[in-house]
Amino acid sequence: MIRLGTLSKALLAQVGAMGVVLLALNLGLLGNTPFIGWLVLMQSGIATIFAWLLKSDRWWLIIHAVFPVALALASRLQLDSAWYLAGFVVLLLVFGPTVRTRVPLYLSNQTTAAALTGFLKPHVFDLGPDPGAQKTVLDFGSGTGSMLKHLARDHPLHRFEGIEGAWLPYLVSRLACAGLSNVVIKQGDFWSKSLTPYCAVYAFLSTEPMPRLWEKAKREMTPGSFLISNSFQVPGQTPTKVICVDDARQTELFVYRL
Ligand SMILES: C[S@@+](CC[C@H](N)C(=O)[O-])C[C@H]1O[C@@H](n2cnc3c(N)ncnc32)[C@H](O)[C@@H]1O
Structure with a gap:
């Protein structure tokens, strides 16, 4: 049996949900001009269900539910893409080892x-x-x-x-x-x-x-x-x-x- 890592599960849940949304669109199940907000909510909901089926940790379910909505809202801000790159680099510099060791940064008081x-x-x-x-x-x-x-x-x-x-x-x-x-x-x-x-x-x-x-x-x-x-x-x-x-x-x- 294939054992998926945390990140593979996360990717699979989002890509799988996108596949379902695109299929529903192509089959015309969502009407001719569906409201974009519904598509985003569908993506969130289906990704969360997939993550649950893949036995992801509980906090990942919250991330899957919130991530597409946050992405849609952020895209409305029309920020320069350099900001996203800068954010990614900062996160990498702070949380780089977390991906491998599952130990984030939080500090002893x-x-x-x-x-x-x-x-x-x-x-x-x-x-x-x-x-x-x-x-x-x-x-x-x-x-x-x-x-x-x-x-x-x-x-x-x-x-x-x-x-x-x-x-x-x-x-x-x-x-x-x-x-x-x-x-x-x-x-x-x-x-x-x-x-x-x-x-x-x-x-x-x-x-x-x-x-x-x-x-x-x-x-x-x-x-x-x-x-x-x-x-x-x-x-x-x-x-x-x-x-x-x-x-x-x-x-x-x-x-x-x-
Ligand atoms: C929870 S923080 C604790 C920080 C500090 N010991 C304290 O008590 O305030 C754990 C730290 O371990 C670091 N860390 C995680 N995996 C690591 C690895 N493989 N090698 C070195 N540091 C790592 C993280 O980047 C993070 O800064």
Whole structure:
């Protein structure tokens, strides 16, 4: 059986719906001069049904329902096509890796950063075989660097590294952390980054990559080190500790000791 990816399903739903609308037009089922608004609504509705039949995630159904309508409304604005190209390029620079890894950009808030700081000091920096020695923490998919900046300021004696795949957040993070000598941020794919040198790895990703991240952590991280995941648990693994953050979204940090 063929297993379709998320984007293939999305394309199939829209192209399939367009096929049905064009067929209905050609067969004269919609009259001689159908109202364009009805055609757009048909496209939205049929694409949504196709996406549902293809077992797309729920949010894709909303996207399919809204996308043709938004496209029709945008075309009425008669914007220069360069604007669409510019929008596409900006989205690519911000969400480029999301297509492959299904991890979008959303940021840890300052309350969560303070909670992580509170955990790292007694459990990682002041404990272990070499308390007091300089230790290194990795933000796996470091976004705009807000977590790294907060941690680096709170713990000036320790080192904080980040790896970020999307160019625009990466450049923003380099600017944000420019004055901090204990922060190093690289642009690249986090799957090709070894986790061995780190006493703690922080990840704020999505449900999709958690099993793969856990396998990588088990293979590469040293015994006694920590994997800390914001909001997303490793399926089938009981966390060593759960830190409940007192913020608006009641964030949970799942701590796994390797
Ligand atoms: C949810 S954000 C978290 C940002 C940051 N860690 C924070 O807590 O504020 C996840 C980040 O991972 C990045 N990302 C997704 N896939 C990636 C990949 N394969 N390699 C590197 N970064 C990736 C995304 O671009 C995004 O910036």
